[in-house]
Amino acid sequence: MSGESHFIEFSKPFIDAAKNVFETMVFTTLETQKPIMKNDSVSRGDVSAILGLSGELEKNGSKCQYKAMLVVSFPYDTYFKVASAMLGEAYTAYVPDIKDLGGEIVNMIMGNAKRDLKTMGYSSNMAIPSMIEGKDHSINYPTGTHVVLIPFKSTHGPIYMEICYSETE
């Protein structure tokens, strides 16, 4: 299998994990929309939480290194509604109280996905989450990675998950 075909199987645990995290902690279900390959670096949201992942894939007796990145982006209104649901207070601005919320969400998604990835042959080391905020902000993807954008519908508004992935021998 090529890195590109691994990319498809690699993405699935993140979709399952995101649904689990949002259902348990945000009290909303995510409805998956059609994924698209992304060819630009502009975020579809106003607030993005980013988490890097790297490790080794062992499959059918062969091994390779991989690097990946998970991005979850929210329009401001969605982010405030998600924060309000999770923290039990009404938020209408990007205040310090909610600045690490996106980081905690990607941390939980990645942590859950890691368990399934392990059963698929991926060992993985998680980085520390970071946040970017602002209209039309750019995301700095690792060079040589493919990026898939998976939009979700939720009762709090649209949420955009991006997964980028590449393999090296």
Next chain:
Amino acid sequence: MALKADIKILVVDDMSTMRKIIKNMLSQIGFTNISEADDGATAWPMIENAIKEGRPYEFIVSDWNMPQLSGLDLLKNVRSTPGLEKLPFLMITAEAEQGNVVIAVKAGVSNFIVKPFSAQVLKEKIDKIFK
């Protein structure tokens, strides 16, 4: 709630939003005496001072991954301190790997919870610890 509501609890997590979520859940369950620390390194002197003041913490809820002193190292400090060998200690982690559970159990954790979790799951874990 079988446990007394004012049991002295310390919530340890480097993410302020997660501390808030856990505190909200503990309040929902019925607990009223909840303090917080933003790292294991902040929590440890609080635990030591509480002993010196004669009002020790009765329950620790700690994240695993923290930048200065991890939840695992905090647990090891607690377990190696005379009088704290049996202090109820609930570990919270985002990483749902079996290996982590084994490591935490060996270090003497009272129970283990994987994010994401609901208030109901937190209550069930607490009930098991204190039964």
